[in-house]
Amino acid sequence: MDGYAPPDSSSPAPEGGGDEEAQVIVVGAGPAGSATAVHLARAGLDVLLLEKSGFPREKVCGDGLTPRAVAQLVRMGVDISAAGWMRNRGIRWVCEGNQVELDWPPLGSLPDFGLTRSRHDFDQLLVAHAQAAGARLHTHVKVSAPLVDQAGCITGVTAFRGPDREPIRYRAPLVVAADGASARTAVALGLVRDASRPVAAAARRYYRSAVRTCDPYLELWADLRYPGTGQDLPGYGWVFPLGDGRVNVGLGALPQRRPVDLRAVLAHWLPRLPAEWGIKEENAASPLHSAPLPMGFNRRPQYRRGFLLVGDSGGMVSPWSGEGIAQAMEAAEVAAETIALAVARPAGPRREHALQQYPAEIHRRWGRYYRLGNLAGDLVFARHGFRPFLHPRVMASPALLRALTRLLTHVAEEPAHDRIDAVLHTLLRLVPPSRR
Numbered sequence: 001m002d003g004y005a006p007p008d009s010s011s012p013a014p015e016g017g018g019d020e021e022a023q024v025i026v027v028g029a030g031p032a033g034s035a036t037a038v039h040l041a042r043a044g045l046d047v048l049l050l051e052k053s054g055f056p057r058e059k060v061c062g063d064g065l066t067p068r069a070v071a072q073l074v075r076m077g078v079d080i081s082a083a084g085w086m087r088n089r090g091i092r093w094v095c096e097g098n099q100v101e102l103d104w105p106p107l108g109s110l111p112d113f114g115l116t117r118s119r120h121d122f123d124q125l126l127v128a129h130a131q132a133a134g135a136r137l138h139t140h141v142k143v144s145a146p147l148v149d150q151a152g153c154i155t156g157v158t159a160f161r162g163p164d165r166e167p168i169r170y171r172a173p174l175v176v177a178a179d180g181a182s183a184r185t186a187v188a189l190g191l192v193r194d195a196s197r198p199v200a201a202a203a204r205r206y207y208r209s210a211v212r213t214c215d216p217y218l219e220l221w222a223d224l225r226y227p228g229t230g231q232d233l234p235g236y237g238w239v240f241p242l243g244d245g246r247v248n249v250g251l252g253a254l255p256q257r258r259p260v261d262l263r264a265v266l267a268h269w270l271p272r273l274p275a276e277w278g279i280k281e282e283n284a285a286s287p288l289h290s291a292p293l294p295m296g297f298n299r300r301p302q303y304r305r306g307f308l309l310v311g312d313s314g315g316m317v318s319p320w321s322g323e324g325i326a327q328a329m330e331a332a333e334v335a336a337e338t339i340a341l342a343v344a345r346p347a348g349p350r351r352e353h354a355l356q357q358y359p360a361e362i363h364r365r366w367g368r369y370y371r372l373g374n375l376a377g378d379l380v381f382a383r384h385g386f387r388p389f390l391h392p393r394v395m396a397s398p399a400l401l402r403a404l405t406r407l408l409t410h411v412a413e414e415p416a417h418d419r420i421d422a423v424l425h426t427l428l429r430l431v432p433p434s435r436r
């Protein structure tokens with residue numbers, strides 16, 4: 001913004017008087033919002049991060065981070081060698097009595113390990129990182145709607161602050177909606193969900209397990225069934241080690257074709273786990289909580305007149321795996337880079353043209369991958385979960401299982417590192433480009 005003078009980053013939100021201003025407002029301080037704020041602040045922009053909760057706070061999640069997510073943390077300068085991070089070597093697939101461990105591949109462009117960290121700690125750490133980079137954080141501010149001028153361009157947001165829900169306005173010509181699956185800010189602007197794209201349901205519970213808490217693999221179960229009917233769960237189960245005495249145990253499923261009862265499937269599944277793991281009621285360390293997973297770019301457009309969607313608010317969870325943290329942080333980096341380049345231009349059509357590059361870049365990176373994932377979700381996952389892909393012949397073939405795992409987790413690089421990369425790239429090139 002020409003002639004814009006940022007306020008002192010330590011200044012409190014104004015009491016009643018004039019509206020607080022920023023170059024960019026970010027709504028929501030989950031991984032999408034905090035990562036956007038880190039990158040924007042590092043680019044020298046004045047960014048205001050508005051969060052309805054305080055920190056630390058819980059977020060229902062599996063707490064699993066693949067190498068793509070680790071790469072983003074490293075790019076932001078998060079110290080992942082500090083205490084509290086639990087490293088994993090790869091994935092252990094369990095299906096129909098078989099189990100196979102696969103290490104993350106040794107790619108040049110991604111780390112060869114994953115991490116886990118409870119979202120209670122992870123989100124607090126990331127938001128502190130954003131503040132350290134220079135972002136101004138206001139907690140207990142619940143954004144209710146974007147403010148727009150007569151031409152429909154963004155001018156800020158309206159919100160309620162504090163326990164008394166004091167109405168307040170914040171002003172900025174750019175607003176990043178990173179407010180998660182509820183997508184309240186986008187909905188207020190009329191950006192509705194595309195009902196043809198998947199939304200999964202997932203639930204997790206913490207258990208104390210001295211035996212499994214330092215397991216070096218993320219464990220995925222692909223053969224979960226409903227009690228009584230024996231029908232496949234249209235999803236999968238996980239046991240993720242946290243390294244702090246606990247494991248995160250959960251289930252995710254696509255309810256498109258029939259309703260899913262995650263609690264019943266969990267109750268049916270847990271007795272199958274070896275008794276020495278201790279994953280039973282008396283070792284439960286939390287209630288079972290569930291939340292939706294908006295997938296496959298199910299809210300669009302991802303950019304309109306000063307308003308950008310990042311992370312779950314834009315339905316950016318991978319339709320292949322249900323992973324959303326890496327995707328949220330990667331999209332955040334793209335959004336922040338786009339904004340930084342755009343505000344270097346004078347306000348008007350040239351800046352607008354630069355901002356249009358955000359959805360263009362998101363679709364260049366993931367459009368075909370998500371399109372194919374949406375199709376696989378509809379044809380296979382929503383009927384039988386991962387089980388058909390983990391046929392005993394696939395489980396018995398390390399090459400096939402490696403290729404499948406890299407497809408599901410999007411751990412590949414271009415130019416191709418090996419034959420698996422080459423096959424995945426060829427497969428994706430055959431997919432028609434997705435609608436933006």
Ligand SMILES: Cc1cc2nc3c(=O)[nH]c(=O)nc-3n(C[C@H](O)[C@H](O)[C@H](O)COP(=O)(O)OP(=O)(O)OC[C@H]3O[C@@H](n4cnc5c(N)ncnc54)[C@H](O)[C@@H]3O)c2cc1C
Nearest residue numbers: 028030031032052061062063064143180202311312324325
């Ligand atoms: C059970 C379950 C397990 C999962 N497991 C994994 C996993 O293991 N690995 C993985 O990568 N992904 C996982 N996911 C997906 C992952 O949790 C999300 O994709 C990720 O949190 C998206 O980040 P986000 O920042 O877009 O949204 P969120 O993390 O939802 O953050 C949104 C933030 O916005 C704030 N907010 C909301 N509304 C407002 C408002 N009106 N005003 C101000 N602030 C607001 C919220 O308080 C929150 O802090 C799982 C999801 C579920 C439900």
